[in-house]
Amino acid sequence: MTKYEEFLIEKGLFITAILSIIVILLIIGFIFKEGLPAMESYGFLNFIFGMDWSPSDGQYGVFTMIIGSIGITLLSLLFAVPLSLLCAIFLAEIAPKTMKRILKPVIETLAGIPSVVYGFFGLIILVPFMRVQFGGTGFSMLTASLILTVMILPTIISISEDALKSVPHEYKEASLALGATHWQTIKNVLFPAAIPGIITAIILGMGRAVGETLAVIMVAGNVTQIPNSIFDPVRALTSNIALEMGYATGLHYNALFATGIILFIMIIILLVIANYFHYKKKVVIGGGYL
């Protein structure tokens, strides 16, 4: 009887586990099925390196949007990484208990705010501010990446804080015992030991930045052009899909799925890089797995 139960539960768990894989495979299959015809009929290279996106004239080049997505993401990482790493170090090593009790929930709340709220805040406050300070329309790559910076801060902070905290205590004790100051210990021992986790944190933040849609639509300006400076409006790949999916038919519809394929490939590349660094820089001395 117990054997029968055991069997049932084991298989049940197996089915639930395999279900999520099936769902992902279905999604991938569907995106490629809908997207590939557009790439084939328009030409793979034309599609990726085409500068002109105007569905009404049958032009489907997404290069400007690839540049847009990459530009927005890199710029927001440039702001977010130093900020969040310093914040994580502060939280993990320096902050007193009471302060941590306030800071942690506040940072977690940032992650819980819906992206449309960020977008609306950007449209009402940040866009006019950027227009007055830097001229132009205020809708720009910089505006979008500033909003994204705030959105990816909590992700990078909490994961890299966990990484710093999971460095074995012996490392810190040994370093302090050798006469190193607290800052020297953080800089030379804790931080290098936590590097794999921190890289994972950054890549996850990057993934969120690439995938963010609504907030970016509201502040980036959505112009399909290669930006001359960070003050020019751009369109991201995700925005392109969300903007036009409601109306698209025929080849246009397939081209939007093909945009999804490009996005999918970009995210897969990010994940592969993340896993590579995670295993390569793993520290296994002293019984600690990081």
Next chain:
Amino acid sequence: MDLKYKLGILIAIIIIIAYLTFIPSTNYERIQIAGSTSVQPVAEKLAEKFEETHPNIRINVQGGGSSLGISSVSQGITDIGTSSRELTAKEKVGLNEYIIGKEGIVIAVNNQNSINELTNAQLRDIFSGKITSWKEVGGPDLEIHVITRESGSGTRSAFENLIMGDTKIRPDAIVQSSTESVKQAVRQDPGAIGFVSLARMSSDVKALKIDGVAPSEEAVFDGSYSLQTPFIFVVKGEPQGIVKEFIDFTLSPEGQAIVKEEKVVPVR
């Protein structure tokens, strides 16, 4: 043993839920409506009121754009197609049109802008990028920031048909994804110009006179305000049965009152 009872209850619940999900529904008569996203809110409201008095009828309203609405009705996929633009001669073949209302398109600028009036031609030159400063149309020495909607939007295609003709909207115009965000963008930028539907107009932005006529429901109704587009129900052949009933309801005083409530200018 306890676990087995729990498992039994769980399986029973799953079976009941599955049964309820797939239970054959009562036989409703159905009307499928698809097409312009601008017409969608009005059509939904009309459908809602119509269902109240006809409990056996279910009306399903979908978006997709005017072109999709027209092509799907001529292929017989939907019963009624909706369009927020005039049909081309080629599209009209075999189809019956019922104009249910008219919508005005308002050219909106910032409240601080001293310009009150533009001509049709000036508007085309501004949106195509030929005129780049407000100074060229008699305003302040300020760069013009053109705000437009995404391609496919009903308001944008109506604007393109009415004003742009064969010229294109300048490629570096800022694209906003809704009427509301166009208004927000115009509201906070003294140099901005954009177009919104009359139904969504508010005092946040300033409406321009076009060729001397200010946009209003009266001016749209009597045709003196030129920037207007019809809301059309398209049916293949002669409407029959419940489809005819629904269209009659739409054109009745009661239906037209609903159209007016949705801030669309009624035709009767």
